[in-house]
Amino acid sequence: MNNNDTLRRLRYALDISNEQLVAMFALAGQTVTIEQTLAFMKSEGEEGAKYCTDDYFGCFLDGLIIDRRGPPPAGKPMPAPSHELSNNAKLKKIRIALNLHEDVMLATLTAGGHPMSRGELTALFRKPQHKHYRECGDQVLRKFLKGLTKRLRPKDEANHPE
Secondary structure (H helix, E strand, O other), X not given: OOHHHHHHHHHHHHOOOHHHHHHHHHHOOOOOOHHHHHHHHOOOOOOOOOOXXXXXXXXXXXXXXXXXXXXXXXXXXXXXXXXXXXXXXXXXXXXXHHOOOHHHHHHHHHHOOOOOOHHHHHHHOOXXXXXXXXXXXXXHHHHHHHHHHHHHOOOOHXXXXX
């Protein structure tokens, strides 16, 4: 799932305005304009669409964490953004930002149409070197964001196209 789709779905689920989006990028040290964020919101084939790179999207997720959870404790720096942002890393950062526990994650996935066991869920958050690590597919991330939208915007979900 590309970063633009993920950003668009997450922005809708959390009801984030253009100004809030710019502020979240700024919290992580990335300067973007409202015009750039609008270009990120456009579909791939639309005129003026701009791809949201992993660096930009990672900064947005870090800014979301700071916005929702507060800055890291004094003396503890934010982890350096990795150059490649996997679906596992995206899901983990969203989980941290929204302070979602295992049972809420499972309920959200079920609401999105992708029921999962505890073992399957924890495998998504393991280190890639671990023998029980499992890659988060695009469909899992998509269904999680759909379930998140259903949980946070139940009245709007019926009017929002998939």
